[in-house]
Amino acid sequence: MKKIPASAVEFQKELAELRQRFEAMNPELEVTVRDPAMGVEGYVVVWNTGISKGGPLEFMGKGGTRILKDLSLEQVKRLARAMARKNAAAGLAFGGSKSGIKMDANDPDYEKKYRRFTQLCKPLLHENGGIFGGFGWDVGCKPPLNAVWACDELKSLRCHTGKPVDLGGTDYDIEGIAGLGVAVAAQTVVEENGEACKGKTFSVQGMGAMGAAVTKYFTERGGNLKCFSDPKYGGTWLLNDAASPALVAALFGQKKDEAASLMAKEGKKISDDSAESLYADVDVMFPCAMEDQLRKDNAGKIRARYVVEGANNPTTEDAYRILFEKGVKHVPDIIANPGGVIAAFVELASKVTPEENVKTRAKVKEAKETTIARVSANVKRLVEIVNTLKVPAHEAGDFMALSNIFYGLGD
Numbered sequence: 204m205k206k207i208p209a210s211a212v213e214f215q216k217e218l219a220e221l222r223q224r225f226e227a228m229n230p231e232l233e234v235t236v237r238d239p240a241m242g243v244e245g246y247v248v249v250w251n252t253g254i255s256k257g258g259p260l261e262f263m264g265k266g267g268t269r270i271l272k273d274l275s276l277e278q279v280k281r282l283a284r285a286m287a288r289k290n291a292a293a294g295l296a297f298g299g300s301k302s303g304i305k306m307d308a309n310d311p312d313y314e315k316k317y318r319r320f321t322q323l324c325k326p327l328l329h330e331n332g333g334i335f336g337g338f339g340w341d342v343g344c345k346p347p348l349n350a351v352w353a354c355d356e357l358k359s360l361r362c363h364t365g366k367p368v369d370l371g372g373t374d375y376d377i378e379g380i381a382g383l384g385v386a387v388a389a390q391t392v393v394e395e396n397g398e399a400c401k402g403k404t405f406s407v408q409g410m411g412a413m414g415a416a417v418t419k420y421f422t423e424r425g426g427n428l429k430c431f432s433d434p435k436y437g438g439t440w441l442l443n444d445a446a447s448p449a450l451v452a453a454l455f456g457q458k459k460d461e462a463a464s465l466m467a468k469e470g471k472k473i474s475d476d477s478a479e480s481l482y483a484d485v486d487v488m489f490p491c492a493m494e495d496q497l498r499k500d501n502a503g504k505i506r507a508r509y510v511v512e513g514a515n516n517p518t519t520e521d522a523y524r525i526l527f528e529k530g531v532k533h534v535p536d537i538i539a540n541p542g543g544v545i546a547a548f549v550e551l552a553s554k555v556t557p558e559e560n561v562k563t564r565a566k567v568k569e570a571k572e573t574t575i576a577r578v579s580a581n582v583k584r585l586v587e588i589v590n591t592l593k594v595p596a597h598e599a600g601d602f603m604a605l606s607n608i609f610y611g612l613g614d
Contacts, residue, residue, distance in 0.1 A: 205602075205606035205607075205610050207587065207588055207591060207592070208592070210592070211592045211593060211594055214588075214592050214594060214598075214602065215594075215598075217602070218598055218601060218602050218605075221601070221602065221605035221606065221609060222601065222605065224605070224609060225288075225605055225608070225609075228250070228251065230248050230249060230250045230251075230280060230283060230284075231249050231250065231251060231252055231264070231298075231334060232247065232248065232249035232264070232300075232327065232333075232334055232335065233247075233248050233276070233280065234246065234247045234248075234324075234327060235276055236320065236323035236324060237323075238319055238323065241312075241315070241316060241319050242312075242316070243304070243306075243316050243319050243320055243323070244304070244305045245302065245303060245304040245305065245320045245323065245324070246274070246275075246276045246279040246302060246303050246304075246305075247279075247300070247301075247302045247324055247327055247335050248276075248279050248280050248282075248283035248300060248301055248302070249264035249283065249298065249299075249300040249334050249335055249336075250264060250280075250283040250284050250286065250287040250298060250299040250300065251264060251287045251298035251299055251608065252264050252297070252298040252334050253298065253608075254290070254291055254296060254297065254298055254607065254608055254611070254612065255296045255297040255298055257296070258296030258297065259296070259552040260296065260297045260329070260336070260548070260551055260552055262329075262334055263297045263298065263329045263334060263335075263336040264283070264286075264287075264297065264298035264299055264300030264334055264335065264336055265286070265290065265297050265298070265299070265300050265336030265337070265339070265364070265544060265547055265548070265551075266282065266283060266286035266290075266299055266300040266301040266302070266336075266339060266341075266544065267301065267302075267338075267339040267340050267341030267344075267543070268301075268302045268303055268304070268338040268339055268340070268341050268344060268349070269282065269301065269302075269303035269304075269341040269342050269343060270303065270304050270306055270308055270317075270341070270342065270343025270344060271303070271305070271306075271307075271308075271342060271343055272305065272306060272307040272308075273305070274303045274304065274305045274306075275305070278303070279301050279302065279303045280301075281516075282301040282303075282515065283299050283300050283301035284299065285299070285515060285516055285537070286299030286300060286301055286544070287299025287604075287608065288537045288600075288601070288604040288605070288608075289536070289537040289540075289541050289544065289604070290541070290544055291603075291604040291605070291607040291608045292537040292538055292541065292581065292600055292603050292604035292607065293537075293541035293544065293545055293577055293578075293581065294577060294581070294607060294612055295541070295544065295545065295548050296548075296612060297336065297548065298334075300335060300336055301341075302324065302335070302338060303341070304316065304317065304320050304343075306343075308343040308345070313345075314348070314352060317349060317352055317353075318352050318353075318356045321338065321352070321353045321356050321357055321362065322356060322357070324338075325357055328357075328359075328361075328362055329361075330359060330361050330362070336364075336547075336551070337353075337361065337362045337363055337364060338350075338353050338362060338363040338364075339363065339364045339365055339543070339544075339547055340365045340375070340376045340412075340543065344376075346365065346376040346377055346412075347365075347366065347367045347374070347376075347377070349363065350363040350364075350365060350366040350367065350370065350372065351366075351367070351370070354366065354370055360557065361551065364546070364547035364550045364551060365543070365546065365547065365550070366550070368560055368561055368564055368566070368567065369557070369560075369561050370557065371550070371555075371556070371557035371560055371566070372550055372560075372566065373546045373547075373549060373550045373566045373567050373570040374567060375542070375543055375546035375547070375550075375570060376412055376543070378546075378567060378570075378571070379412065379413075379415065379416025379419060379420065379455065380416075380542045380543060380545070380546045380570055380571060380574055381412075381413055381416065381513075381540055381541075381542035381543035381546075382412070382413050382414070382415070382416020382417040382418075382419065382420055382491075382513065382542070383416060383420045383542055383571060383574055383575070384539065384540055384541060384542025384543075384545065384574045384575075384578045385413070385416075385417045385420075385421075385489065385491075385511060385512075385513045385539050385540045385542070386416075386417050386419075386420035386421040386423075386424060386426075387420070387424075387574070387575050387578045387579055387582075388511050388534045388538065388539035388540070388578050388579075388582050389405075389417075389421055389424075389426070389487050389489070389509065389511040389534070389539075390421070390424045391578070391579045391582040391583060391586075392509060392511065392532055392534050392582050392585075392586060393486075393487070393509060395582065395583055395586040396532055396586070399425070400424050400425045400426065401424075401425030402425060402426075402427065403425065403426050403427065403486040403487055404426070404427050404428075404429045404445075404485040404486050404487070405421060405426045405427065405428060405429065405485050405486060405487040405488065405489060405507075406428075406429060406430035406431060406480045406481075406483035406485045406487075406488050406489065406507070407428065407430075407431040407432075407480065407489045407491055407513075408431070408432050408477060408478070408480045408481050408488075408489065408490045408491055408492045408496065408514075409432070409433055409477075409490070409491035409492030409493075409513070409514065410431050410432070410433035410435070410436065410454055410491075411433065411491070411492075412457075413491045413513045413514070413540070414431070414433070414489065414491035414492075414513060415454045415455045415456075415457060416455065417489050417491055417513050418431070418446070418451055418454055418455060419451055419452075419454075419455040421487070421489075422446070422451050426487065427444075427445030427446070428442065428445060428446035428450075428451065429441065429442050429445065429446075429483065429485050430442065430480050430483035430485060431454075431480055432474075432476075432477035432478070432479060432480035433477060433492075434477055435459060436459075436462070436463065436466065437472055437475065438472055438473075438474050438475040438476055438477055438479070439472065439473050439474040439475075439476060439477055439478075439479035439480045440466055440470050440471070440472050440473065441470050441471060441472075441473045441483070442466075442469050442470035443469060443470050444469070446469065447465065447469060449465055450462060450465040450466065450469055453465055477492065478496065478501070481496065481497065481501065481504070481505065482501075482504045482505060482506060483506065483507070484506045484507075485506070485507050486507060486508055486509060487507055487508075487509040487510075487511060488505065488507035488509070488510050488511075489510075489511055489512075489513050490510070490512055490513065490514050490517040490518070491513035491514050492514050492517070493514060493517070494514065494515060494516040494517060495516065495517065495518075495519055496514065496517045496518070497510070497517055497518040497519065497522040497526070498519050498521065498522050499519065499521035499522060499525065501522075502518075502521070502522035502525035502526055502529075503525055503529075505526060505529070505531060507531070508530075508531060508532060509531070509532045509533075509534075510526060510531055510532070510533045510534070511533075511534045511539050512533075512534060512535055512536035512539050512540060513536070513539065513540050514536065514540075515536055515540075516536065517536065518533075518535070518597070520597075523535075523595055523596075523597045524595065527595040527596070532596070533595070533596040533597065534582060534585065534596060535596055535597045535600040537600050537601075537604055538578075538581050538582060538585050538596075538600045538603070539578070539582070541574075541577070541578065542574040542578065545570065545573055545574045545577055545578075546570035546573075546574065548573075549566060549569050549570040549573055550566055550570070553565075553566050553569060555569075581603065584603060585599050585600060585603065588602065588603075
C-alpha cells in the first residue's frame, strides 16, 4: 500500500500521474458475442489482470453481468473500467471485468437467451484458460436463476458467483452482502468523524436489492430510515418516524404489497419523482439507484451531512466538487460498495467444499466478515487522507485504487 503523500500539492501531482496512466489503459479483452438466429447479442470486457499476479486467482478480471434491452459495448466497457478501480480499492488481487446481454428482462425467451449467452462466453472463462472471471449479479438478473442456469449449462460451479449455498456459493445478493458493505462504510465514516451512528436519520434512493440491504444493515447499526424512493413504490416516501422493524423487514424481503401497506400507515408519498429522496433533510443519504444521479444541476440541493454511495458511479465530477465545498462527508462507490465483489472473491478463492458450505454456510460467514473488515479499513484510510490533506473523497478513493493497480497490493 502506497504511503500518503506529505502534502496536498504532492498528492495532486501523484494523483494526476496515476490518472494519466489509467486513462492510457485499454481493456485486455473486449468481445462481442452473437447468435443472430436466437437474437442474442452480448459483451465481455476485462479491463485489467496484472493486479492479480501471484494471487490465488492469477490473471483474472471479475465483475457482474448486466441485462438491459439497450445495453451497449461502450456501457460495458465503462462498467469494467469502474470495476478495475473498485476491485483495486478493495485491495482484491484480481482485475476488473463486466459482461452483459442486450435483452429486456421481461423477454419471454429470457432463460433460453441467457443460457446461450453463457455458452458463447465459455471459451473466455478463466477456468478454460481465459481471463474472464465469469458471470455475476447486476441489473436485470433474477437471483438465483441466472446462476443456476449458468452452472447447469456449462457444467461448472465456478462460472457464476453469488450462487446459492447448495452450489458452493455465498448467496451474496439474497444475503445483501453488498448492502452490508455500504452500511458499514456509513457507520465507519460517521464514527471516524467523531459521531455516534445510533439515531442517525437516513434516506435511500432506490429500494432494490442494494437499497433494501443498506436499509436493513444500517438500521441494525442504529440508523433510522426517514425517507426512501423507488419507481415500484410510486416515487418518494417520507416517514413520520423511524421505519418500524416490520417495514424494514418487508423492504429487505422485497415484499412489495406488505411494504406498501405499512408505508401508508407510517408515512406519506411526497413526490412521484424518485429523485426527491436525494434532497431529504437527514444525516446520511444513500444513492442506490443508477449512474449520474448527483450532478452539477442538483448537488446544491443535498441537505444530508454524509453521502455514502450504493450505486455504481452515481455522482459526477462536478457534483463531487460541489458537495466537497459544502462540507459534505462523502464515501464514493469504489470504497463503499465492493461487498458483492469481495463475496465473489471469497467464493472463488475459498477452499471450502460445496458439501461443507451447505452444512456450515462457511462461505457466507467468511464473505460477510471479510466485507466488514475490508470496507471498514478502507473507509478509515479514506477519511485519513481526506482529513489530513483536505482533498475531496473521490480523489482520495482514486488515489487508493490506482496506487494498488500500478504499485501492487503489498506494503
